Amino acid sequence: MEQNVVDDPNYNSDALESVHSSDDERGKKHEQFPEFNEKTDMKNPTLTLGLVFRDHVQFKRALIMYSLVNRYGEIHFPRNEKLKVTAKCAKRCPWKCCVGKMYGSKTIQIKTILDEHTCGRTWANKNMKSHLLTDFNCQIRVESRLWKNEGYKALDRALKIIEGKHAEQYTKLWDYAEKVRNTNPGSIMKVKLDRGRFQRIYVCLGACKEGFKSGCRPLIGLDGCYLKSVHEGQLLCAVGIYPNDETWDIAYAVVEMENKSSWIWFLELLVDDVGVVNQEGWTFISDQQNGLIPAFQKVLPNSHHRFCVRHLYTNFRNLFKWKTLKDALWSVVKTTAVPHFKKVMEDMKKLDEKAYNWLMKKLAHHWSKSHFETYPKCDMLLNNLCESFNDVILVPRQKLIVIMLLLIHTLLMKRIQMRRIQW
Incomplete structure (x- = not known):
């Protein structure tokens, strides 16, 4: 009524x-x-x-x-x-x-x-509007694409409420760095500005650094991956390997992009933290990222540099698609003696001279076991060290910068504690 x-x-x-x-x-x-x-x-x-x-x-x-x-x-x-x-x-x-x-x-x-x-x-x-869903924490089902857009807007608003605005995160980096130094002695946190604005941050936790120095092989994997937050950028990482073939994360950095300048900055800080004195005793493995090779020539000219064979094979496959040549390539890669290497290369020359010439242009000490240095006691051919790290931080890479650094920090500390319990 x-x-x-x-x-x-x-x-x-x-x-x-x-x-x-x-x-x-x-x-x-x-x-x-x-x-x-x-x-x-x-x-x-x-x-x-x-x-x-x-x-x-x-x-x-x-x-x-x-x-x-x-x-x-x-x-x-x-x-x-x-x-x-x-x-x-x-x-x-x-x-x-x-x-x-x-x-x-x-x-x-x-x-x-x-x-x-x-x-x-x-x-x-x-x-239905996004501000109604977020302001009053309501759960309402929608069926139309038009209204689903409002749902996505509501999700974005909710994340901003929970995690804070994107720009505000960068003002908290110095507080985060100071907190890490106080709670994790020996940690190195470097923030670089460009005209008063954030450009890069380098993180090397004290526990990770000391653990690598005390028990890891002198072999380090280097890689970079894209960040998926609003401000994008890339994350560079350095990962070592234990004698029992387990990965050990050393340092990571958020940079504007992968180039010669960012890699030089990252490598110089990494060399100081790890304590590289005799460069000839150290080996690095990478995927030949943009600017990394010239950065090596400047910072670590006397160290040994391996290329991930998976990426080498990807480039090889684009030109030579025969399965026979694929098997021949992996046979060359896995040879452990120089005479055997020469013999297998001659066999490849008989199969396809163009493939042989393409491979001969690549220095063998970058990709064949027969030319690797024996000091690291590791014949690793693939850069799976960094690939596994990038896979583990897939979710943190989508977060805002301070949230991402906190999640990675927590992940590494949990991993160290779990290994301590197992050993």
């Missing part, structure tokens, strides 16, 4: 039957109407006659949330003024709700309500 109390334009809303009443000092009774509490009532609004709202904006948000939660479909507003709002169901059912100004104030309250829906319930509702 419709309840209408707005026929008289001079109507005094205080004449409505109130839920509560109170007496003043003279004994005169004052009526009090229920007020809409946005913090507690917005998740599941209940509309009653006389309900008081702060303004027309709060009333409209409450009605839209009411329709979303109860799946009543869309609501439109034929009359939309600051002190007078009329709301009706868009499907032409008799439901209606009107608010007007309370007597003696600019507050509005429900003066007419016909709370009867004859339309069927639906999940589709164009009134």
